Amino acid sequence: MRTSQNNLNNTEIVYNYLKDKEAPLTAYELLNDLHSKGIVAPTTVYRALEKLLEAGLIHRIESLNAWKVCCETHNKNMPIFEICDDCGSVTEHLDASLTQSIKKLTKRTGFLPNNPILEIRGQCVDCNSNL
């Protein structure tokens, strides 16, 4: 029997593990890595990820089927991710002019945006400068 006062719940376990990682992790990577913490079923991982997502603490990287903690400096701007296909690094950026461009587009088309997915696959500065 464990109490929430003394022990971490599944959501906290997943968050704590995820927040130290540079690259995003897939649900099954989390499952594998957190077996030792008592997380043994996919459902458990996905439920934790869902809660963290709702709380705005993590992002799902759609083109990788993977998950990463939020930098938490959004400031009303939409997050965009640069994903390096060489080293796997993923960096979150907030950019006012990009956010404005998207708002202008959706205003023009009458589209009500809810969840923008902005990801750029390519090569990070470290990987493309090492010629």
Place this chain on the structure above:
Amino acid sequence: MRTSQNNLNNTEIVYNYLKDKEAPLTAYELLNDLHSKGIVAPTTVYRALEKLLEAGLIHRIESLNAWKVCCETHNKNMPIFEICDDCGSVTEHLDASLTQSIKKLTKRTGFLPNNPILEIRGQCVDCNSNL
């Protein structure tokens, strides 16, 4: 025995089927719908999609795991997709200022963009005006 002169190959079959659809289709929807055309294995569908993608004739909608024909009016701009979570419609847009915003960002960060994934989930104009 069939010849390519008289019969459509798998890539053409998939393309022809996809190009009349408003909403994108998943690989397994294609597989199911094209059984009658002799496409009976996932591999066949995925190989056709890969070729069409390389040819720039279709896009993969990452957040839906689905595929849609390209509008073919890119004109050096990056495609962005408005995805209606109510009716399932997906519309492709080309927007110069958005493209510029992303180019500015990647230039600033030294990132070499290869494949931008720009998708906005939300509610299309038809669905959000019918109150």
Place this chain on the structure above:
DNA sequence: GAATAAATGTTATAACATAACATAATTAGC
């Protein structure tokens, strides 16, 4: 402390994607 709600556990299965290897069709050079 009984009723309700929230969280967790467990098993099974659905949905999406690729690996590995065999065979057939096309083409390019002779």
Place this chain on the structure above:
DNA sequence: GCTAATTATGTTATGTTATAACATTTATTC
């Protein structure tokens, strides 16, 4: 035309990502 090389296709199996369904436990409220 014949052969070799290449490209396309077929087939089977399996890997990967995500959710459904239902039971049990824990926490909260009255």
